[in-house]
Each structure stands twice: as C-alpha cells, then as structure tokens.
Amino acid sequence: MLRMSTLFLRTLREDPADAVVPSDRLLTRAGLVRRVAPGIFSWLPLGYLVYRNVERIVRAEMDAAGFQEVHFPGLLPREPYERTHRWTEYGDNLFRLKDRKGNDMLLGPTHEEMFTLMVKGEFSSYKDLPLHIYQIQIKYRDEARPRAGILRGREFVMKDSYSFDIDDAGLQRSYDQHRDAYIKTFDRCGLDYVIVSAMSGAMGGSASEEFLAMSEFGEDTFVQCTSCGYAANVEAVTTPVPVALPFDGVPAAHVEETPDTPTIESLVDLSNARFPRGDRAWTAADTLKNIVFRVTDPDGTQWALAVGLPGDREVDMKRLEAVLHPSVPEPFDESDFAARPTLAKGYIGPGALGEAKPAKVRYLLDPRVVEGTRWITGSDISGRHVYDLVAGRDFAADGTIEAAEIRDGDACQCGGTLTQARGIEIGHIFQLGRKYAQALDLTVLDEHGKSQVVTMGSYGIGVSRLVAAIAEQHHDDKGLTWPREIAPADVHLVATGKDEAPWVKAEELAAALEAAGLRVLFDDRRQASPGVKFNDAELIGVPTVVVVGKNLANGIVEVRDRVSGERADVPVDDALQHIIDACRA
C-alpha cells in the first residue's frame, strides 16, 4: 500500500515554466518525473510504477508471442559499429567516450550489431531458425534538440527486437507476428493510434510501418485517406499520376520578355497583366518551378539535382531527403550557380536541365507534370520565360520524384482525398533484410549444406515514450486519467473529516481492498485539507477515487470515477464489493 503521508512525492500547484506539452506538464506536476538535464529524466516512485506497468505490458506481449528476452550492455565497443559503418554514419547523434586506455566506446543508440553478432556466435543452422529475440534497454542518442519532456529524450528506454529467418517468406511471417504483437500491446495501453506505411530508408529492406499515436504534439506528420483507409507517413506518400492530356490544340512554345520575375508570384502577376489567358487568370499552378540541389552521396561524390514541380507547391525537404537517403540534398548556393553558367537563377527551365545537357543536372519531375500538361517556365535566360511549354512535346526529364509538399485535400491513389494529422511514433517495424547479416557475416547452413546469409527484421517500441504518449491521450484539464492497467494504483482512497471515525474506517477499507488484490494509494495525510487531497487525486489520475469522510456518519462512502466524473454514494457495508466491482469492470 502506498501511503501519501510517507510517499516520496511533491505535487506542484503551478505548471513548471519549461514544460510545454501536456504530458510533460502533467507528469512533472503530478510528481512522476523530474528533469535532470535536457532530454534526461528521473522517475519518482509514482512515475516509476507507471513506467513499469507499461514495460510489463510490452514484455508480456513479447513473451506471449514467443519471443525471448535478452539483455545487452548499454556501453559498447566501437568495433562492431565500425564494421557496419555506423560509427561514422551515426554522426553527432552517437554518444561517444573513451575508456582509460583510450579505446573508443559508445553508448548504444540501437543494437542491431550486437544482436546479429550474438546470433552469429551461437547458431549456424537453418534448423535453429526462425528466431525472435528482444531486449528492453536504455538507449542513448545525442539529439540535436531534445524536447517535449519524456517524449523525446536523449536517454530513453526502447524495446527492440530482431527476427532471424532463412528466407523472405520466413521474414514476412516474423514481421506479421511482430505486427500482431504490437497491435495487442498498444491496444492494452489504451492508445488511439494508426499504422502507417513508412520509408524503409537507411536501414534498407522493403516493408516498413510505423505505429503513430494520434497527438497534435507528435513530430510525425502522416496522411489518411478519407475513403480507402490508406495511411502513410508524409515521407512515404505517393502521388497519383494524372492521365496524359491531348495537346493538339496547344500553340507552339514561345519565349516572352518577363523582366523582374524571379519569383512565382511576380511571374503570375506579370503574366496576367501582359499575356492574359482569356478563359481564366493564370495561377501559380500554371507555372513549372525548377529547384536545384547539390546532393552528396555517402562516399562524398556530389551531383546536381533539379526538381520540377507545379509552382504552387514547395519542395518538402523531409520528403526529398527521404527519397534520396542516404544521399543528402542541400539547396544550391552562389558557388554552385557560378559553376554552372547555363543555369539562370530565377529563370531555370527544362531547356538547361537533364543529364545530357551541358550543366549535367539530373532532372526529375513531380508526377503531376505528365505528358500533355502545359506550363509557363524558365527560359534559361534572365528576364524571359517560356509559355505553352508542353511536357512530352517540348521537354522530357530523367525521371520522376516524390518531393512535393503534401496538402490536405490532395488526391489518394484510390481517388479519395487525403487529410493530414500528427502522431507520436510509438513503434516501428521493418524488414531489415540482409544488410547487417551481410556486414557481420551472419550465415547459416541450409538444408543442402550451403551457406546462406540470414535475413532479419527489426522492431522497436519506445517504452518510456509510451508513458508520455499515453499521458498525451489520457488527461483532462484537472490532470491525468490513466487507463487502469497503466495507473499507479487501482484505488485512490482519501480519508478526511474531523472525527476519528472516517480515518479508522478508511484504514480498514484500505487493508481490505489490498487483501482483495487491488493496488491502493491511500491518502492518510492528517494535515492536508480535503481540497488539496481531491486536487491531488485528480492530478495523479488513478481511475477510481474513494472518499471516506463526513458522510460516513450517514453510513455512506463516496466512489468516484476519475474519467467520467461519476460519483456514487455507497453504503459502507457495500463499499468493499462496490469498489472491487468498479475496478474489475
């Protein structure tokens, strides 16, 4: 039994000045966590109870799926990460340190290497597969900017698991098993979440999905189709390709004088003033904007890329980076332009773009720029634009690219419309494939005695982040409203009143509830006023609150439901059973 009179807890009446998101504010005010350094937190007794409840659910579902728990060190040697190139690829996000001999060490940001090497050390036959192992471990990532409290720390707890299979079909089965286990886990946590397609990105491999808890404070933007159920991270959204248009009646392309129109807006204004369209006004969507980037490959090679897209859209850097990964795009700077005199800044057009052209700029188009679409675009001469330039007739590109910003109302592949929302990434599952097994030489013998590289899946849950994600979704203006399985207790029992009787009865009831197997948080503080106790109970968010006070004189105790706010006056003699029923409902 937890007694408030002795609990190591101090709730705060005021919001901490630095806390911005609801979960951070409430977890701090309710005395569950305290910030120690940016992105680094301590768990106090009540918070640690909540944390362990979440961890227990995650572990239980992993175990139920038949996965086996292991535990790696958080402090790791450099060498395995050197072999997979992550010692360098992880960059500044890796916490690095040296031991007394001067050897490089790191605090593990994730443990693919360790899992792979462990399996390599023990298993060597296809008969040993499939294998699923997991750990719940503190991870360290030196984020450039930790924020939002527990939601995004530099030290956090993650459950990471890995599957090992001999072939692709096995990997798919393993992936599906994990997906099911994750659904059960997040359902038990009482979360409202979506499963979205994600970019497999750096890790390689094919299938990849993210579990996003709905929250306006989430850092991931995703889209959902209002009609077909499709959901995807913005980075992974694909744009439907419009049907090609006939262009028989379109006049031949012609260059016009358009002085001082380096921006789309100025170009549209000038076009309407000097070259009116007749049937309607020109808009930004009639222009073809070409944005150039310098792209750096992992091996250091640099090349130029132009993205052509309708003038009413911006390039979404996140989407561009996601498609190009692991290469890194940066906007052209003055020296890049200087090196390519055929590119007229502000007036760049398809005429100068393409790998075959002198500037050697790889030219990729937004899928919306299909054959037959007609555009106003740069003529590659400062102060002039081309009109009626028709895609497929007057120009072609090296390919297409998904890099344009996504907007609410954009079309889905199914013909429906997409809407955007934000979410907190609570889980990520993906088919790693053979990248790590290859790099670390994890092979097993198949049934023909031939050596085969193992194929892996990688699956993560942000355990500590889950606590914050649940808090984001389960609170009201008074405080936290934990789902029962997550809550630090089943019953928050408040004793109050000037007579001795309620205190005696409350003690008795607390003991009886505990004997019945319920977890009891007993507010037995003598000095605190009723108002303080009620407010603390609401802040802390235990689902069932019981008040033994002045109504005991009438044989009544009060049972409150924290979430619904319902209050029931219950005869003392029925109280025990009533509370047990309420907690087991």
Added chain:
RNA sequence: CGGGGCGUAGCGUAGUGGCUAGCGCGCGUGCUUUGGGAGCACGAGAUCGUGGGUUCGAAUCCCGCCGCCCCGACCA
C-alpha cells in the same frame, strides 16, 4: 548548427542605478481548522548563472563565457 527568448530560494515570479532583494506556493514551529488547493503568529531558506568592466554605489549598465527554453534543420 541558424533564428528568438530567458537565467533572482525547492517551484512560480516582482524588482531597469540607491544602500535591508519583494511576493505567492512549498518547507519548519505553535494554536485553530478538515468535503474542493484553510486561518493566525513566528521562522528557516538567495554568494541575484559565471568572469571581468563602468560607478561613490550593480540583480539592474557594458563585454566575454556557461547554461536553459522555444521555432527551424535533425531524430524512437
């Protein structure tokens, strides 16, 4: 790393050149109080982030440094 803001008691804050740094919460002692953050009295708690400078006098003005928060870039 770019842009913005802020460092005053455990927490929230006032104080823009004048000597004793103020208030609320919390904390301690005593009395009163116990159904919605109680009252009274007394009390403890701050080298005003840090180093230097200006000045008769600096929390306050100037310069450097450190730290923190927010937006962006980046990320479970």
